[in-house]
Amino acid sequence: MDPIELIRPEVRALQAYHVQDARGLIKLDAMENPFPLPAGLRDLLGQRLAEAAYNRYPDAQPAALKALLAASLGVPAAAGLLLGNGSDEVIQILAQAVARPGATLLSVEPGFVMFRLLAQSCGLNYHGVPLRADFSLDLDAVLDAIRVIRPALVFLAIPNNPTGNVFPDAAVAAVLEATPGLVVVDEAYFPFTDHSWLARVGERRNLLVMRTLSKLGLAGIRLGFLAGPPDLIGEFEKLRLPYNISVATQVIATTVLESVDVLWQQARLLRAERSRMAGVLAAMAGVQCFASEANFLLIRVDQPGAVFDALKAHGILIKNLNGAHALLHGCLRITVGSSDQNDRLLDALAVSLRAPG
Ligand SMILES: Cc1ncc(COP(=O)(O)O)c(C=O)c1O
Structure with a gap:
């Protein structure tokens, strides 16, 4: 063969x-x-990066970095946080976690292409519900698909990539209500909108919110996170590779978040x-x-x-x-x-x- x-x-x-x-x-x-x-921050980064211990594995549970992320970006105190090598890795971990035979990841199209790619690479079915011609959410079509398919995982990027629009809160609430599975609101573009679901994590068992530092200005360091109920986050933690956030990423994220303004x-x-x-x-x-x-x-x-x-x-x-x-x-x-x-x-x-x- x-x-x-x-x-x-x-x-x-x-x-x-x-x-x-x-x-x-x-x-x-x-x-x-x-x-x-800015130059001052670059100098500080230079110093801290020079002093970091690259002969050691990174901190596998960087609690201080998580606390800083939570404090600087408004993660609710009761939420658990999963860190990913970019939010792409978070999507992969979620897909792996629910990939039983026959399970489906549902999203809308046109949407972020990694939802489909990572679903299929993890052995999940993928179902994309078309947006309307003006790129608004076709809520009836989404709810119908949820009823028939009963997806394990629903991804909604808000704002959506590549269309840039925001799906209304009431529609997202209806999706959360209707789906038997987990609903991930992907807030990759949070720095550029006033809409967010992050403060509502914990209000519903199946709501997870994903963010990344990539669009805020740190695409090069690859750091994304998922906020959700701590017991669920604990299950995803089992699939996270132990040292997925490098020493350099931890130093840079910490230093820049201290000056996040x-x-x-x-x-x-x-x-x-x-x-x-x-x-x-x-x-x-x-x-x-x-x-x-x-x-x-x-x-x-x-x-x-x-x-x-x-x-x-x-x-x-x-x-x-x-x-x-x-x-x-x-x-x-x-x-x-x-x-x-x-x-x-x-x-x-x-x-x-x-x-x-
Ligand atoms: C909606 C959406 N989610 C996630 C990502 C991936 O972000 P990261 O750089 O954290 O992997 C992107 C990148 O373009 C995106 O558009």
Whole structure:
């Protein structure tokens, strides 16, 4: 037998998560924070990183870091916290935990692609309920699917990626009520919206809230977390690899969270830039711009491929979502950058729309 035959068929059927080559380009494709840390904080990081003990395994239960995360981001005192190497790892742990034969992870589409990928890689069924054409939640369709499928795990990203919108609280409450399974509200984009479910963790047994530091400004260190009832978190802990949060990640997260206002200030600037860009984009002929509460804007144009290529020729990388889902026809996703980067994007887009390709 060829060794490739050993690989599970569902794994062979997967497409690996594709990361675009961004060398030499202004990177507006991956919802990163464009701003560096201030010089004083970088110096402090340099000192602390120089002194850290890399010959030792990291603290396997970093209680002080968890307390700092909880205090700086508003995690309820009674909640348990699971730390992941990015929230991607948290999704994987959740999927592993519920992956009995026949169990299903349910989400909405278009949505964050890792929900499907990690469900399938862990042997779960995946079911994506389409959003409406305007990307609002089709609550009746979601509730019908929940009744029929009885999912073990429901993921709702709020704000949603790649659409940027927020699903109404009443709809999420109805999903929590209807589902026999766990409902994870994925708040990856929490720095850019006033909506949150985090304070309500503990009010319902099946509510879990996931967050990441990636969009707040620390994508490079890979740190995400899940807040939920402590006994459930204790079960997920059994699947977490013992040293999944590296020494460097712990030092950097602790140091930066001690000055977390720096990141909130950057997030406020990005929110202001998002409004400015949305105004300009909405006024551009040939562009439909969708409302967003995240650090990106989704637009629809007539010739997305040509516009994407033309922007790249101008040195700007965004994400072409045309073809990723039927509802995303013509769609491009633009991460909000620094005001200079955004100006360049807007100028290049105006030129590209006049002469695409
Ligand atoms: C909705 C959503 N959840 C989770 C993630 C993954 O975040 P992390 O960098 O913590 O793995 C992303 C990244 O784009 C996302 O859009």
